[in-house]
Amino acid sequence: MSYSKFRPGEINAKFILKMRLKYGRTTSYNQHSRNEWYPVGYGLNKRTIFKQFGRLHYLACHAPAPVQKKWQKAYNNFHDQHFGSCKASMRYLNNWSCHNWL
Numbered sequence: 001m002s003y004s005k006f007r008p009g010e011i012n013a014k015f016i017l018k019m020r021l022k023y024g025r026t027t028s029y030n031q032h033s034r035n036e037w038y039p040v041g042y043g044l045n046k047r048t049i050f051k052q053f054g055r056l057h058y059l060a061c062h063a064p065a066p067v068q069k070k071w072q073k074a075y076n077n078f079h080d081q082h083f084g085s086c087k088a089s090m091r092y093l094n095n096w097s098c099h100n101w102l
Helices: 013-022 042-064 065-082 091-098
Strands: none
Touching: 042 065
């Protein structure tokens, strides 16, 4: 009996494909959907800011300590720019920053 470290049950690939076709399961498990989740109504600007904020927030607040130290300044700059604490006009803040959807 051969032992596979990452395949505890050895099943023939032809058998798996045959059974999938028999029961009408034709979707491929190797191809994943690349659709991104974002709240309804977010335009391109909001989606971009949302994605960048999520990445920077993780790196600056939830990553290991050396990584947090590296990204904290970038996160603070991003937060100051996009959350309305910089010296920008109210028109800019209400249209293009996160201020209008908080």
